Amino acid sequence: MDKLIITGNGPLNGEVWASGAKNSALPILAATLLADEPVIIGNLPHLQDITTTLELLAHMGVEPVMGEKMSIQLDGSQVRECHAPYELVKKMRASILVLGPLLAHFGQADVSLPGGCAIGTRPVDLHIRGLEAMGADITVEGGYIRARVDGRLKGATVIFDTVTVTGTENLLMAAALAEGTTVLENAAREPEVVDLAACLIAMGAKIRGQGSDTITVEGVERLHGCHYDVMPDRIETGTFLVAAAASGGCVRVRNTRADILDAVLAKLEEAGAMVRHADDWIELDMQGRRPRAVNVRTAPYPAFPTDMQAQFMALNCIADGTGRVVETIFENRFMHVQELKRMGAEIAIEGNTAIVTGVRRLSGAPVMATDLRASASLVVAAMIAEGETLVDRIYHIDRGYECIEEKLQSLGAKIRRVPGH
Ligand SMILES: CC(=O)N[C@H]1[C@@H](OP(=O)(O)OP(=O)(O)OC[C@H]2O[C@@H](n3ccc(=O)[nH]c3=O)[C@H](O)[C@@H]2O)O[C@H](CO)[C@@H](O)[C@@H]1O
Numbered sequence: 001m002d003k004l005i006i007t008g009n010g011p012l013n014g015e016v017w018a019s020g021a022k023n024s025a026l027p028i029l030a031a032t033l034l035a036d037e038p039v040i041i042g043n044l045p046h047l048q049d050i051t052t053t054l055e056l057l058a059h060m061g062v063e064p065v066m067g068e069k070m071s072i073q074l075d076g077s078q079v080r081e082c083h084a085p086y087e088l089v090k091k092m093r094a095s096i097l098v099l100g101p102l103l104a105h106f107g108q109a110d111v112s113l114p115g116g117c118a119i120g121t122r123p124v125d126l127h128i129r130g131l132e133a134m135g136a137d138i139t140v141e142g143g144y145i146r147a148r149v150d151g152r153l154k155g156a157t158v159i160f161d162t163v164t165v166t167g168t169e170n171l172l173m174a175a176a177l178a179e180g181t182t183v184l185e186n187a188a189r190e191p192e193v194v195d196l197a198a199c200l201i202a203m204g205a206k207i208r209g210q211g212s213d214t215i216t217v218e219g220v221e222r223l224h225g226c227h228y229d230v231m232p233d234r235i236e237t238g239t240f241l242v243a244a245a246a247s248g249g250c251v252r253v254r255n256t257r258a259d260i261l262d263a264v265l266a267k268l269e270e271a272g273a274m275v276r277h278a279d280d281w282i283e284l285d286m287q288g289r290r291p292r293a294v295n296v297r298t299a300p301y302p303a304f305p306t307d308m309q310a311q312f313m314a315l316n317c318i319a320d321g322t323g324r325v326v327e328t329i330f331e332n333r334f335m336h337v338q339e340l341k342r343m344g345a346e347i348a349i350e351g352n353t354a355i356v357t358g359v360r361r362l363s364g365a366p367v368m369a370t371d372l373r374a375s376a377s378l379v380v381a382a383m384i385a386e387g388e389t390l391v392d393r394i395y396h397i398d399r400g401y402e403c404i405e406e407k408l409q410s411l412g413a414k415i416r417r418v419p420g421h
């Protein structure tokens, strides 16, 4: 298993590019299963999760054809098998995103039930209930979701009990090829849902209301090919900005968007950062100052994202004052706390709240990455700590951060990868 060795090296400064969004690319790759023709997807990030998705599509018979500039052509008409095996699903929960497209296009899907993961149990009951409301016959047996429909799925009104991002995406994709109109209520408003809808529209789907909590889809009989570029990764962008703020530095992130990061940018300004932005870049300047502690409470978009919670925890660890971090989305997303404490952080947990009292200095230590964003928080903490930190199990970070060490090195970080077994 690869490890990262990081030595605190003062403020981060310079420019870095944001990659395409993982959480947009994954549903969009699954959406190519809906089309009868080749679809070209551009601005794909080079990530382990993308590789896993391409393996999953190849397992079904869809062979990826590499194009220019990180683009890939996929042809949904090549599907031979509507089966997502446990061996691949266990590597990546987002594999559940093939359920809706397979069922809508081919009338059948056998998808391994994704397990829980470090951050929570993460059930998929709302995906299943929504598809059943559209006429699917679904059983769960031997660890597999077995879904069938005679003819086309039927449009329905689906009211989600809880806001679910991939649940909304699965139903949106299924509804695109259903017979009649589907209304998704209490739908997720995340920018990645809007990006998926834009890709589906480019394929011929009829969708309105994306970005609001009511999405209406008029099903069409077929979807065609298109070329679609994935939006920039707002969580990767936010991670670079938090690292800049925590280190007292000045960083410009290019190829990104400020309009999808409002809640994060507001918290960074509250922490004392000067933030400027234009159409495709965001710059954060901390002018060498120590950040002020901030309170954050995670909630569905447009509120503060759970995927940025761990990184803000790292910032609060060295901030001036005490910050309360409340996690409302996942029941176990504080796995980084114990590791940050190994580096000298002062954090107390009360239920779903972490109370972080800033210290002037963290110290390097051997730490263990437990999930994707926990890993990012440890990397941020390591870059501002005194001495050397060894971050183990970084396969988690490779799921969601493209060329993490090269990008951070370009900002002045002392970080290197040590290959492991
Ligand atoms: C690939 C992807 O896009 N992943 C993101 C997606 O995950 P994901 O789509 O898995 O997360 P959800 O939005 O579905 O989860 C939100 C909450 O709803 C619960 N729930 C969800 C579905 C369901 O059928 N039943 C149920 O109870 C979950 O356990 C969780 O407590 O949104 C999360 C919340 O913004 C992000 O942290 C993940 O990075």
Ligand SMILES: C=C(OP(=O)(O)O)C(=O)O
Residues within 6 Å of the ligand: 023, 093, 094, 307, 372, 373, 400
């Ligand atoms: C939790 C995340 O991803 P996933 O849903 O793929 O586990 C994440 O991107 O922070």
